[in-house]
Amino acid sequence: MESSQLRRAVEAGRAAASKLGLQADDAIVIHNSDRVALRLLPCDVLARVAPSGHLADSRFEVEVARRLADVDAPVAELEPRVEPRVHVRDAFAISLWTYYEQVGSEVAPADYADVLMRHHAALRLIDLDAPHVTDRVAVALRVVNDRDQSPELPDSDRELLSDTLSGLSTAIGIGEVGDQLLHGEPHPGNLLNTRRGPLFVDLATCCRGPVEFDLAHGPEDVAKHYAGADQDLIHRCRALNWAMFSSWRWRRDDHMPDRGHWRVAGLNQVRTALDRCGMG
Incomplete structure (x- = not known):
């Protein structure tokens, strides 16, 4: 995303999390491409923020994650403190996930x-x-x-x-x-x-x-x-x-x-x- 859109995406991610009762005073950009991954602090949640044109893709991803969690798949999980769904704010589709700290080297x-x-x-x-x-x-x-x-x-x-x-x-x-x-x-x-x-x-x-x-x-x-x-x-x-x-x-x-x-x-x-x- 360009800088102006990125600023809006970061604010939308923070605002969506805050509205759900998660304290999101700060946001660190983890990845920036056609959509953005943010680490929200101090709640320590990963927010995936995409333009609303990707709403269907975001909803599909949440549904995939929800079903795979039921069969103990080795995938990142949705944030357990909020409802597993996509939130729309300021023309962005936002999903909230567990944040995982990476450890060790590359996977063998x-x-x-x-x-x-x-x-x-x-x-x-x-x-x-x-x-x-x-x-x-x-x-x-x-x-x-x-x-x-x-x-x-x-x-x-x-x-x-x-x-x-x-x-x-x-x-x-x-x-x-x-x-x-x-x-x-x-x-x-x-x-x-x-x-x-x-x-x-x-x-x-x-x-x-x-x-x-x-x-x-x-x-x-x-x-x-x-x-x-x-x-x-x-x-x-x-x-x-x-x-x-x-x-x-x-x-x-x-x-x-x-x-x-x-x-x-x-x-x-x-x-x-x-x-x-x-x-x-």
Whole structure:
């Protein structure tokens, strides 16, 4: 978010928490992108604040978290002192979560695989209407194919992303028999190493697809510890993930920090991933 919108988002998060009886005299910005994560003090609550256009996504994330808490999934929990719902204030959608202090170093590959397997097992226990991976790919493909949405994307790179998204989406969508609910984006930035053990956050990306789609978001060594994973499918999913990532960076209204860097880096990662799965 730009500075003016960020100030409003911080105030909206503080005000929503205060109205619910949580003392929020101060707010520390933990993450700032299309939505903001705030640590509110002294109540020590994490507020996730998004523009109201993301209201449906915020409500979906809260519902996912609520259901996963019932099956003891390794995910961050909603703030227990308030009702588990999304609050709307000053054109922002606000959800309140338990704040977890990170401890130790990065999660080791074997532990990463273990927590992802446990998360997948928990996801199989809940009934949830979630989009398929290919539905998310279709959204990215519309961005790439619509010059109004991605006006600065060079023609050659537009062709690369369009071919990658359409081709790999078709290949991955063929085997839907083995699909299940997934986290959607379980990359290292969405896995906290806490005193409770590793916990996944950012649950709004929950979708259906092969477990290899999730594995393709993690460090490469993780897949070696995940029993039964299809390594070739992981490589294809990794290329697909980078193609979607790159598509978002070329959106006219994308606000990711260092967007210029990630536009170039993302396309390079797409090419590298395609070479690895023999599709370069």
